[in-house]
C-alpha cells in the first residue's frame with residue numbers, strides 16, 4: 050500500500066517518516082486538543098486526524114478531495130485502512146475546499162490546515178473556508194516566503210521543489226494579514242521541524258493566546 054504518512058504500529062512506511070511526523074505533531078498540537086472537535090483539512094492518509102484522537106480530541110474529522118477522489122497523488126485507501134485497523138471513530142468529509150461550509154459541515158474547536166496552502170491556486174478562499182469552520186484554534190502549516198512584508202510569491206509551473214502543484218508561498222506576515230481580515234488577531238509561529246525549504250506552523254486564535262504554553266523557540270506576532 051503506497052502511503053504518504055507512516056504508521057509504525059501498522060507496519061506502514063510512507064514518504065513522511067514516523068520521526069518527522071512525531072516532531073511536527075508535537076509542534077502542531079502544542080496548545081492541546083483535549084476535548085476538542087477537530088477538523089483536519091487536506092488530511093490525506095490522516096496521520097494528524099488520528100493523532101488528534103490519540104491526544105484526547107472528543108471528535109476528529111478528516112477532510113480531503115484532491116488525493117481521495119480528485120486528480121491528486123494518492124487515494125483514501127490508507128486512511129480507511131488505518132481507521133479500521135485502529136478502531137478509530139474519525140469521520141470523513143470528501144469535499145473540495147471551496148465547498149466546505151459551516152451549514153453543511155459544522156463548526157470545530159480546532160481546524161488543521163497542514164501542507165495545503167501552497168498547493169491551492171486561491172489561498173484567500175482556502176483560508177476563508179478554514180477559518181469559517183473554526184471556533185478558536187486554526188493551525189496552518191505551509192511553505193513560506195522569507196521577509197516581513199505581507200506578500201506572497203507566485204511559483205510558475207514546477208519552479209518550487211520541482212512540483213507543478215505548488216503555487217504560492219506567503220510570508221508569515223501575509224498569513225497574519227489575511228487572517229486579520231476575518232478578525233483573527235492572536236498568532237504564534239514556529240518553524241516546521243525538519244523542513245528543508247522555508248516552512249512555518251502558524252497557530253491562530255480568535256480570542257487570545259492560551260496561557261501556560263510550553264516554551265519553545267518562538268516569536269509572537
Ligand SMILES: C[S@@+](CC[C@H](N)C(=O)[O-])C[C@H]1O[C@@H](n2cnc3c(N)ncnc32)[C@H](O)[C@@H]1O
Nearest residue numbers: 091092093113114115116121145146163164165
Ligand atoms: C502535502 S499534502 C498534506 C497532507 C497532510 N495534511 C500533511 O500535512 O502531512 C496536501 C493535501 O492537501 C489536499 N488538497 C489539496 N488541494 C485540495 C483541495 N482543493 N480540496 C481538498 N483537499 C486538497 C491533498 O489532497 C493532500 O491531501
